[in-house]
Every structure is written in C-alpha cells, then in structure tokens.
Amino acid sequence: AEQIPVKDIYEDGFKPATNSTGQLLGLIPRAINAALTPLQKWILNKEYNVKETEKLLEKKLEKLNPNLITPPEPHIAVPAIQSISYCMDNENLREMYANLLASSMIKDKQNDVHPSFVEIIKQLSPDEAKILKYLYQKKIEPIINLRRENKKQQGGISIIDYFSLIGEYSNCDFNHRIPSYLENLERLKLIEIDFMAYITTPGTYDFLITHPTITAYTSITNDENYKYETMNGYTKMTNYGKNFCDICIADISNTEIFVIK
Numbered sequence: 001a002e003q004i005p006v007k008d009i010y011e012d013g014f015k016p017a018t019n020s021t022g023q024l025l026g027l028i029p030r031a032i033n034a035a036l037t038p039l040q041k042w043i044l045n046k047e048y049n050v051k052e053t054e055k056l057l058e059k060k061l062e063k064l065n066p067n068l069i070t071p072p073e074p075h076i077a078v079p080a081i082q083s084i085s086y087c088m089d090n091e092n093l094r095e096m097y098a099n100l101l102a103s104s105m106i107k108d109k110q111n112d113v114h115p116s117f118v119e120i121i122k123q124l125s126p127d128e129a130k131i132l133k134y135l136y137q138k139k140i141e142p143i144i145n146l147r148r149e150n151k152k153q154q155g156g157i158s159i160i161d162y163f164s165l166i167g168e169y170s171n172c173d174f175n176h177r178i179p180s181y182l183e184n185l186e187r188l189k190l191i192e193i194d195f196m197a198y199i200t201t202p203g204t205y206d207f208l209i210t211h212p213t214i215t216a217y218t219s220i221t222n223d224e225n226y227k228y229e230t231m232n233g234y235t236k237m238t239n240y241g242k243n244f245c246d247i248c249i250a251d252i253s254n255t256e257i258f259v260i261k
Contacts, residue, residue, distance in 0.1 A: 053084055056098040057105070060252060064106065072104035079118045080104070092129035096121045096248040103247045113247055120188055120244060127172040128181050134170040135191060136245040140236040141166055142199050143182075144208045146217060148226050159217060159228070162193065162235075163208060182235060190241035195233035205232050 061069060084097035100117055103109045124132070135141060143164040149156035162182050167175035185191045199205075208214065209230055217228040237245065 060102040068107050070107050076104050092126050099248050130170040142204050145231040193235045198232035
C-alpha cells in the first residue's frame with residue numbers, strides 16, 4: 001500500500017481544523033479585552049473621579065460652618081475615596097460613600113463613623129442600598145413565610161421565605177432576589193429578621209396573606225395530605241444598622257445644627 005507522508009496528512013487534514021481553532025482561540029483574548037475595556041476608564045480617570053468626589057462633598061457640606069470641617073481619619077477616608085471612584089455610575093452606592101466621607105470630615109460627627117462602614121458598603125448591591133434606605137425611613141416592615149405542613153404527621157417545609165413588598169416599595173431592579181438581599185443585610189448585622197414575634201396592629205399582614213403569590217398556594221383545599229400556612233414576622237434596623245444609616249444614608253445637608261446662620 002502506498003504510504004502518505006506525514007507532512008501531507010497534516011496539510012490536508014489537520015491544518016484547516018487547526019486554523020479554525022486558532023481563529024477561535026484568537027477571539028477569546030479580544031472578547032476578554034472588550035469585556036474589561038469599560039473598567040479601564042476607572043483606572044485612567046482616577047484623577048477625574050477624585051475631582052468628582054470633591055464636587056459631591058462640596059454640595060453636601062455647602063451649608064455647614066467651615067470651622068466644623070476637619071481632616072478625616074486616613075484609615076476611613078482613603079479606602080472610601082478609592083471605593084467611590086469605582087461606583088461613580090451608581091447613584092445609590094456613590095451617595096453612601098459620599099455621605100460617609102462628608103460625615104468623617106465634620107468634627108461633631110466623625111466619632112460616629114465606624115471604620116467598618118467602608119467595608120459594609122463594599123458588600124452591598126445597589127438593590128440592597130435601596131432596601132436599607134427604605135427600612136431606615138420605615139423602621140419596621142412585616143414579612144411572612146409560607147409553609148407546607150403535613151396533615152397526617154408533624155412537620156413541614158418552607159415554600160416561600162421572607163415574602164414582602166419591600167422590593168416594590170424600594171424600587172428594586174431584581175425583586176426575585178429580595179430574600180437573599182435580606183439575608184445578606186442580616187449577615188452584615190444591619191437588620192434583624194424575627195419570626196418569634198410579630199406586629200400586633202390589626203390588619204398588618206392582610207395585604208401579604210391575600211397577595212396572589214401566597215393565595216396561589218393557600219387557596220388549595222383539595223389536597224388530603226398537605227395544608228399551607230403562613231407565619232408572621234418582621235424585619236427592622238439593628239442599632240448598628242441605624243448608626244450606619246445615620247452616617248451613610250441620612251442627608252447631612254439638612255442637619256440644622258450645622259447650618260450656617
């Protein structure tokens with residue numbers, strides 16, 4: 001049988017495939033570069049972002065007595081300035097950092113600025129920042145759990161956790177993530193979630209219990225084995241969370257004690 005040179009096999013068989021693969025592999029670095037290009041502006045425009053931060057602070061401190069403005073603690077201000085430069089395009093997080101920086105520059109408030117606040121903001125999503133602002137104003141919010149209980153045996157499982165309208169009230173972008181948002185805020189000790197107690201004001205939970213998301217289950221009456229029941233609870237700010245919001249969310253420009261007379 002005639003032997004075909006290895007060189008010819010490569011050129012006739014593998015070379016086209018290799019070329020296609022090479023073209024494919026060549027696209028990967030370009031795709032990565034395209035994905036990272038928007039981030040390069042934050043590095044290149046670092047000085048610009050610092051200037052924008054100064055403008056934000058000027059606006060927040062314009063009503064204050066200049067004698068009350070003092071240099072901030074570097075271990076708070078430096079990481080805050082670094083972080084705010086990367087979220088200039090997100091109003092909620094940007095405002096938190098700006099409020100934190102402004103508070104750290106006011107003699108009568110800087111002692112209330114905890115060093116951990118910078119790290120807290122880093123661990124918040126934009127939606128979670130919205131929820132915090134809402135809860136800071138509302139103080140306490142009803143929530144419910146939906147459970148499927150076994151009629152013949154004790155026990156059951158949770159079907160829906162932490163159901164509320166907090167996402168809608170806060171104008172969140174991803175309402176289906178509210179339970180995980182609340183768990184993260186609880187993890188950070190900014191809020192507490194309690195089902196061992198509930199709000200006793202009559203009718204408090206009616207709008208949740210009668211919500212279509214819940215009645216889709218509770219209206220089932222022909223199931224011989226299971227029944228669906230709701231558990232009432234609430235979520236509210238912790239003392240640490242309130243302190244955080246006093247510094248990072250409250251509008252200090254409206255604090256009367258600092259207004260120039």
